[in-house]
Amino acid sequence: MLARDAAWVAMLPTLREYYGRVRVSLSVADADKALLGMNVRRAGSTIHAPTTPPTCSVIRRWGGNVLVQFSDPTSASKRRKPNGAVGLVIYTAVAHVPETLAGWTRRGMVGATRVTIAFDPTLPPGTKVFVRACWQTQTGKTSPAGEPTEAIIDGVGMQMTPETLKMAA
Numbered sequence: 001m002l003a004r005d006a007a008w009v010a011m012l013p014t015l016r017e018y019y020g021r022v023r024v025s026l027s028v029a030d031a032d033k034a035l036l037g038m039n040v041r042r043a044g045s046t047i048h049a050p051t052t053p054p055t056c057s058v059i060r061r062w063g064g065n066v067l068v069q070f071s072d073p074t075s076a077s078k079r080r081k082p083n084g085a086v087g088l089v090i091y092t093a094v095a096h097v098p099e100t101l102a103g104w105t106r107r108g109m110v111g112a113t114r115v116t117i118a119f120d121p122t123l124p125p126g127t128k129v130f131v132r133a134c135w136q137t138q139t140g141k142t143s144p145a146g147e148p149t150e151a152i153i154d155g156v157g158m159q160m161t162p163e164t165l166k167m168a169a
Contacts, residue, residue, distance in 0.1 A: 043148070049141035054146045066117050068117060072135075089133060090107040094129050
C-alpha cells in the first residue's frame with residue numbers, strides 16, 4: 001500500500017504536466033479531451049473592434065497638462081465605452097498634425113475615458129498640441145483613429161524652478 005502511494009506521488013507531477021499540455025493543445029480535438037475526462041471550455045465569442053472612432057473634448061488645460069474626455073459618439077453617455085472596448089490608445093503631436101498615424105507619438109493605453117495628458121514642461125506657452133485616440137479591445141483590435149483635437153499650452157501653473165522663483169522676487 002505504501003509503495004503504491006509513493007509511486008502515485010512520484011508520478012503526479014508528470015501526469016499534471018501531460019494534462020496541461022493536452023488541455024491547451026489545438027491538435028487534440030475537444031471530443032477526445034472529453035473522453036479523457038477533461039473539462040472542455042467552450043469557445044469564446046469573437047469581439048470585434050468598434051467601428052466608430054472616439055470623440056475627444058478638451059475639458060481643461062493648465063501648464064503643460066491637458067485634461068481630455070473621450071466618448072463614444074453613438075452613446076448618450078459621455079463616459080461609456082463602446083461594446084467590446086476595454087480602453088483607449090492615446091496619440092499626441094506637438095506643433096503640427098502628422099499626415100499618418102505613424103507620425104504621432106503613442107502615449108499608451110488607458111482604461112478611463114477622462115485622462116490628463118502631461119506634455120513636456122519646457123514647451124513655451126502658446127504651443128499647439130494635438131490629441132487623438134483609438135478604442136482597443138481585449139484582443140488588441142483597434143477602431144479607426146478619432147479626429148485630432150487641438151489644445152494650446154497656456155503656461156499658467158508651470159512648474160516653479162529656482163530660476164523662476166528668483167525672477168518673481
